[in-house]
Amino acid sequence: MQTRRVTILGSTGSIGRSTIDLIAREPERFPVEALTAQSNVGLLAEQALSLKAKCAVIGDESLLPELRQRLAGSGIESAAGAGAIIEAAARPAEWVMAAIVGAAGLEPTLAAVRRGAIVALANKESLVCAGPLVMREAALHGATILPVDSEHNAIFQVFDFKAPDNIDRVILTASGGPFRTLNLSEMREVTPAQAIAHPVWSMGAKISVDSATLMNKGLELIEASFLFPVPEDRIEVLIHPQSVVHSLVSYVDGSVLAQLGTPDMRTPISVTLAWPARMPTPAARLDLAAIAKLTFEVPDFARFPALNLTRQALQSGGSAPTILNAANEVAVDAFLNGRIGFLDITRIVEQTLSRVPSGPLGDLAAVHEADGTARRYAAHLIDPTDDDRVVRVQTRGRNRR
Numbered sequence: 001m002q003t004r005r006v007t008i009l010g011s012t013g014s015i016g017r018s019t020i021d022l023i024a025r026e027p028e029r030f031p032v033e034a035l036t037a038q039s040n041v042g043l044l045a046e047q048a049l050s051l052k053a054k055c056a057v058i059g060d061e062s063l064l065p066e067l068r069q070r071l072a073g074s075g076i077e078s079a080a081g082a083g084a085i086i087e088a089a090a091r092p093a094e095w096v097m098a099a100i101v102g103a104a105g106l107e108p109t110l111a112a113v114r115r116g117a118i119v120a121l122a123n124k125e126s127l128v129c130a131g132p133l134v135m136r137e138a139a140l141h142g143a144t145i146l147p148v149d150s151e152h153n154a155i156f157q158v159f160d161f162k163a164p165d166n167i168d169r170v171i172l173t174a175s176g177g178p179f180r181t182l183n184l185s186e187m188r189e190v191t192p193a194q195a196i197a198h199p200v201w202s203m204g205a206k207i208s209v210d211s212a213t214l215m216n217k218g219l220e221l222i223e224a225s226f227l228f229p230v231p232e233d234r235i236e237v238l239i240h241p242q243s244v245v246h247s248l249v250s251y252v253d254g255s256v257l258a259q260l261g262t263p264d265m266r267t268p269i270s271v272t273l274a275w276p277a278r279m280p281t282p283a284a285r286l287d288l289a290a291i292a293k294l295t296f297e298v299p300d301f302a303r304f305p306a307l308n309l310t311r312q313a314l315q316s317g318g319s320a321p322t323i324l325n326a327a328n329e330v331a332v333d334a335f336l337n338g339r340i341g342f343l344d345i346t347r348i349v350e351q352t353l354s355r356v357p358s359g360p361l362g363d364l365a366a367v368h369e370a371d372g373t374a375r376r377y378a379a380h381l382i383d384p385t386d387d388d389r390v391v392r393v394q395t396r397g398r399n400r401r
């Protein structure tokens with residue numbers, strides 16, 4: 001039994017809590033170096049105490065006194081702020097779960113990558129907004145990036161990395177989200193509460209809305225193009241409402257390999273946690289006879305324009321995916337706060353992508369520049385009069401909620 005020291009970035013979120021659930025079952029095998037959260041100080045302290053973490057970091061600096069008080073007498077180090085989260089990622093854990101939501105996860109993820117850690121990557125936005133940079137740094141520092149997204153984790157399990165020329169296509173499955181069967185006028189009226197009630201998966205608010213617009217699948221298309229050596233035009237999306245087949249790889253000889261399972265993120269997380277071995281999980285076993293029927297359909301690109309937008313951004317390259325991601329974060333936030341309608345999300349992304357010029361993405365400064373410009377532009381589209389909000393939205397993506 002191999003011991004692996006772990007850090008969880010975003011330990012209080014949906015992925016973070018599923019990761020804690022697995023680690024708590026084998027605490028001697030997975031000693032905890034650091035845990036981080038943004039504002040849920042109560043849960044962060046509880047997790048740190050129960051797992052005897054070495055360090056707990058809260059993003060919101062105003063919550064540091066409370067964190068200290070909750071950890072008093074435990075010997076657990078504490079810190080606060082966006083910089084402290086990056087420092088937590090740089091601490092010596094062999095395995096790091098990158099589960100912060102949004103582009104805010106980029107720099108902590110990079111910190112883990114730059115010291116050659118095994119990085120379990122749930123934070124797809126860091127690959128979307130800075131894919132070339134993250135992959136280059138991973139190669140330079142010998143980091144191992146293991147995909148946590150159930151689709152990419154499935155592909156990872158059946159992809160022949162030794163002979164990628166034998167691969168014809170990669171097929172990403174998508175549940176289709178809660179509005180798969182609604183028409184456009186019904187979609188115009190949907191509320192945030194309906195959008196975050198995913199029919200199959202239980203997830204954080206942002207990814208749930210992304211699943212409802214299918215932007216999540218578009219972000220995954222970009223993510224897949226960085227993780228797997230396959231040209232973009234050979235990566236397809238297939239709607240599969242039951243979410244049992246998590247994705248497929250089609251080979252030149254006509255064989256199609258897929259990974260199946262019940263929709264429980266503890267399975268893909270465990271694949272990365274025990275990698276290259278496997279470990280038992282409490283995920284429900286798949287009972288195909290009980291399910292009886294699996295269905296598949298092509299996506300409707302007219303009702304879900306996010307799929308074409310993301311492909312366009314991927315084909316444009318440079319900072320176009322960064323711009324798309326930033327505009328989407330601002331628009332999803334505005335939708336969740338009741339400031340825009342559901343269909344406005346992709347409209348704002350589309351307008352930002354078409355108006356903000358993209359450029360080369362050489363370094364982190366270029367990522368921040370493109371991200372900031374797109375956030376300001378998208379916020380301006382949402383409310384042209386509120387300059388103060390423009391600044392706040394920009395900050396929120398980086399280090400505050």
Ligand SMILES: NC(=O)c1ccc[n+]([C@@H]2O[C@H](COP(=O)([O-])OP(=O)(O)OC[C@H]3O[C@@H](n4cnc5c(N)ncnc54)[C@H](OP(=O)(O)O)[C@@H]3O)[C@@H](O)[C@H]2O)c1
Pocket residue numbers: 009010011012013014015016036037038039040041059085098099100101102104105122123124125148149150201202203204205206207265396397398399400401
């Ligand atoms: N949920 C899933 O099933 C799933 C599946 C595949 C991929 N993913 C990806 O995994 C990532 C996390 O998703 P999730 O559903 O777990 O999200 P979530 O439930 O919203 O959790 C997000 C985590 O990040 C922390 N956080 C939020 N804003 C932050 C900031 N500005 N700086 C530092 N930390 C911040 C949160 O802390 P607080 O709790 O204190 O706010 C929380 O710990 C996303 O990139 C998502 O696309 C999720």
